[in-house]
Amino acid sequence: MAISVRKPSSKARSTGELPELARKHLWLHFTRMGGYLDEDVPIIVRGDGCYLEDINGKRFLDGLAGLFTVQVGYSFGEEIGQAALEQMRELPYYSNWSYAHPAAIRLAAELAELAPGDLNRVFFVSGGSEAVETAWKLARQFHLGNGQRRWKAISRKLAYHGTTMGALSINGVPQLRQPFEPLVPEVIHIANTNGYRRPADETEAEFTAFLLEELEQEIIQAGPDTVALVVLEPVQNSGGCLVPPAGYLEGVRALCDDYGILLCADEVICGFGRLGEWLGTDRHDMQPDMLTVAKGLSSGYGTIGALIASDRLMEPFLEEGAMFSHGSTFGGHPVQAAIALKNIEILRRERLVEHVRATEGAFRATLAPLLDLPIVGDLRGEGFFYALELVRDKETKQTFEPEESEALLRGFLTPRLYEAGLICRTDDRGDPLVCICPPLVAGQAEFDRIAGILGDVFTEAWTRFCA
Ligand SMILES: Cc1ncc(COP(=O)(O)O)c(C=O)c1O
The missing domain is CATH 3.40.640.10 (Type I PLP-dependent aspartate aminotransferase-like (Major domain))
Structure with a gap:
């Protein structure tokens, strides 16, 4: 009888192997996979409330609700x-x-x-x-x-x-x-x-x-x-x-x-x-x-x-x-x-729709001071759904050239925000912007944290790219 040589089952594989297995086998959506030839892909392993944890035990505030999706947050799995x-x-x-x-x-x-x-x-x-x-x-x-x-x-x-x-x-x-x-x-x-x-x-x-x-x-x-x-x-x-x-x-x-x-x-x-x-x-x-x-x-x-x-x-x-x-x-x-x-x-x-309605004003008011930063041109949105448009010149509303936007968003903001513990979306399908769309269980502590991290990172971005 021929004995088939099987690959080890995925259960037998330890967590330590995951980065290498991801690099070899997993095809991420809308992702420049070439960027992960030598770097580890970010691997999210668990979540609770508005927070996520990666494979290295680092915690993140999820300012994107998964992908505009996780309304109730991550704690209702049971x-x-x-x-x-x-x-x-x-x-x-x-x-x-x-x-x-x-x-x-x-x-x-x-x-x-x-x-x-x-x-x-x-x-x-x-x-x-x-x-x-x-x-x-x-x-x-x-x-x-x-x-x-x-x-x-x-x-x-x-x-x-x-x-x-x-x-x-x-x-x-x-x-x-x-x-x-x-x-x-x-x-x-x-x-x-x-x-x-x-x-x-x-x-x-x-x-x-x-x-x-x-x-x-x-x-x-x-x-x-x-x-x-x-x-x-x-x-x-x-x-x-x-x-x-x-x-x-x-x-x-x-x-x-x-x-x-x-x-x-x-x-x-x-x-x-x-x-x-x-x-x-x-x-x-x-x-x-x-x-x-x-x-x-x-x-x-x-x-x-x-x-x-x-x-x-x-x-x-x-x-x-x-x-x-x-x-x-x-x-x-x-x-x-x-x-x-x-x-x-x-x-x-959990009255989450009512919660959004009751606190959206506070959320916007917490984000609004970001408009004082020279790189933030506009704050748009309502509910728990906002975008901050980034500009090179606030007076003229001049935007960034495509190469500048690439360096600003993909080269700097995305990794820097991740490093700072905030997951949110940087987007330049139109003019460059950052989207904020947290789970609907977010409260003032999360609004403050989002605004705080964005403020620090935008200030650094201005110094690096515009000043
Ligand atoms: C407005 C809108 N319509 C449709 C879609 C497509 O949804 P899906 O990714 O579930 O196919 C999306 C996804 O982001 C969306 O934002």
Whole structure:
């Protein structure tokens, strides 16, 4: 009998081997792996509350909630794990292809209750990209069901909506799209709501009118009866917490109605308390036809997303013989649904949405003095979701050249903040900025620590790069 020579099982491998194994085998997402040929990748081994610990025992304040995800923080593993275990015992897997199961039904009902208006129909997926992909497919097939062939989508410049080919095409970040072109036709990218460099004498109403005028012109130019969908986040993350000016979202809704276009609110980041309301659409009184959610739906304890659609969107699919031709093996997975249900229960019980609303003023007030630093040009955002834009010259709002930004962000800020014990996102998909998005259990101690570390590191950055 031949004896097979097996590699040692991963359990047999000691913690000490992990850096080397990571270097050899693990392919990190959106990561320049060449940077880790000689250096160890950061390895996070445990978490509690708003804090993380790496393999060397160093503690970090997580100013990014995982990846805009861990709303309840890291201390609910036992409780959520128990809910997952009970679901595993009862029914570890079943699909949503032609069948239902209690966890998916209960979660669908819960989400329908949280969603605005008549958004009562929930289609489960595994994450945010898939939710956005589903939104575009649903829009196309919905119009077809009404006898119209509409396929185009409209989204905003710099907005990030995911990585699958449809969601990627909707992205407004050119450097993410380019390597994969040709993409899914056809997406029109309109201006986002970044008002930082708008004319000083422009009123908010004028800014809104400018944005809506551009949107209408783009719809007309595309051919209104070819446009299926407008996708936008209530507050756009990429570009730095871009809050909509007054009247903008109502105006987008009105244009969508005028031209028969569906409106999707991408709530993958804004949802589940991030903006101090259950959904960003609540905060901004937005009335979409569909919502995409993921991340905070499970606080990252599970891998689940959803598209929540209005009753009207279901109508063509209720006709005899009709169906939405879309699905996936893991959409509505019972264990993931049980995890999401428990996460929502915890958000409610711990009153975390109310906590964000009650303390967002204190959070902003703690961050605001950073605006006195010469390198900090703007502070944007709301709830527990902020961005600080970094500039070379505050008076003129002059930004950094791409090479300078590269050296500042990747060469200095990212490693220096990590060294100082703060995980947050440095981002130069648009102008360079730092994003702050802690778990919703953060309080004044965390606000102070975030502001303190950022203050020290920004001061050093100014001396090194600008003075
Ligand atoms: C607004 C938005 N939509 C969609 C996505 C894609 O989600 P996922 O990474 O779960 O596919 C993201 C991810 O960051 C996002 O921020």
